[in-house]
Amino acid sequence: MDMFFIGFRDPLFSIIVFFAIIFIVTFFSYWWGRYKQGQDSKHLDKFLQQFRALPSKDELKVLISSGELSQKSWLLLANSYYKNGEYEKSIEIYNEILNIEKNSDTKEIMFLLGKTYFKAGFLERSKQIFLEILKREPRTPEVLHYLLLVYEYMRDYRSALEVLEPLDELKEDIALDSAYLHALEILNNNQLGEEQKSKKLLAIHKDSGALTYMVFEYLFRVNHEVAWHNLDTSKAKLLAEVLWKCDAKALNLDIISQNSFLRELYTARGDYELAQQSEIFEFDMLIGVEKRVDATLSFEYICDKCKSSSPFAFHRCSYCHAIDSAHVEWSLSRDYSRSFSEENNSFQ
Numbered sequence: 001m002d003m004f005f006i007g008f009r010d011p012l013f014s015i016i017v018f019f020a021i022i023f024i025v026t027f028f029s030y031w032w033g034r035y036k037q038g039q040d041s042k043h044l045d046k047f048l049q050q051f052r053a054l055p056s057k058d059e060l061k062v063l064i065s066s067g068e069l070s071q072k073s074w075l076l077l078a079n080s081y082y083k084n085g086e087y088e089k090s091i092e093i094y095n096e097i098l099n100i101e102k103n104s105d106t107k108e109i110m111f112l113l114g115k116t117y118f119k120a121g122f123l124e125r126s127k128q129i130f131l132e133i134l135k136r137e138p139r140t141p142e143v144l145h146y147l148l149l150v151y152e153y154m155r156d157y158r159s160a161l162e163v164l165e166p167l168d169e170l171k172e173d174i175a176l177d178s179a180y181l182h183a184l185e186i187l188n189n190n191q192l193g194e195e196q197k198s199k200k201l202l203a204i205h206k207d208s209g210a211l212t213y214m215v216f217e218y219l220f221r222v223n224h225e226v227a228w229h230n231l232d233t234s235k236a237k238l239l240a241e242v243l244w245k246c247d248a249k250a251l252n253l254d255i256i257s258q259n260s261f262l263r264e265l266y267t268a269r270g271d272y273e274l275a276q277q278s279e280i281f282e283f284d285m286l287i288g289v290e291k292r293v294d295a296t297l298s299f300e301y302i303c304d305k306c307k308s309s310s311p312f313a314f315h316r317c318s319y320c321h322a323i324d325s326a327h328v329e330w331s332l333s334r335d336y337s338r339s340f341s342e343e344n345n346s347f348q
């Protein structure tokens with residue numbers, strides 16, 4: 001017993017007890033902090049989870065009909081889903097809003113739904129919606145323009161051309177649409193031979209003064225002599241990729257030598273020596289370098305109206321739907337086909 005009291009009064013014992021208390025307090029405070037952090041993170045995850053997924057169809061029905069959120073808020077939500085490419089969610093919201101009776105904006109919401117179906121690739125449903133709107137209000141140019149697009153995407157060019165009539169009556173400018181749809185109809189007509197197609201396409205090109213790439217891409221593919229003969233060399237830049245990829249045997253030296261852009265292009269490609277230099281940086285580089293260098297041109301197409309870009313040529317912009325709005329830009333790139341054939345030759 002005495003031993004215990006001696007130990008208890010020992011200053012060393014007090015120090016040990018003091019540090020033990022500090023250790024216990026620190027340990028619990030650390031453990032409590034970790035526990036609290038875990039709980040907060042779980043709560044936050046649970047809270048955010050409800051925004052990641054759209055409510056089920058039934059929940060959506062209850063939410064929209066309860067009127068807790070205004071119709072404008074639902075439309076904004078549907079629009080943000082549309083912009084993010086989540087068309088399914090956008091479609092569900094529009095459909096549920098349309099199910100509410102006494103909706104004053106039915107036509108507008110049907111139009112938004114039709115547009116979303118179109119963007120999502122449900123062409124038949126989108127067509128039905130646009131036809132339904134036009135049945136009630138036939139003089140709606142926005143809807144007619146979209147119906148024309150739907151028919152075009154469905155390759156029903158006859159019906160698309162019929163839509164131009166009411167648009168013309170509404171004083172809409174249909175000249176380019178008409179030329180473009182007629183050209184598409186000709187290109188997709190299996191009854192016509194290549195010669196007939198070429199003649200008809202050239203007539204459309206001359207009448208409209210447009211669709212240069214669309215018409216000449218076809219002509220250079222099927223009959224390069226007709227293509228060279230009818231080419232307006234002042235528009236050669238638009239056709240840079242077609243001309244760059246034109247077979248060496250199909251070149252027309254008489255025409256090429258009369259146009260500075262063509263002279264520089266084919267000197268850069270290595271077919272002729274018709275230019276010493278070029279104001280176009282990429283051509284100048286290719287003219288100046290050793291011909292064995294593995295460099296070529298790669299092409300990109302930019303829409304003049306909405307500035308969207310694509311590595312492939314397009315006649316109608318898939319974003320803003322403008323026709324004949326693309327211009328081509330080029331850059332230097334490695335010529336993989338040349339490197340590949342040289343590697344193969346070295347193995348032989």
Ligand SMILES: [Zn+2]
Pocket residue numbers: 303304305306307308317318319320321322325
């Ligand atoms: Zn565009």
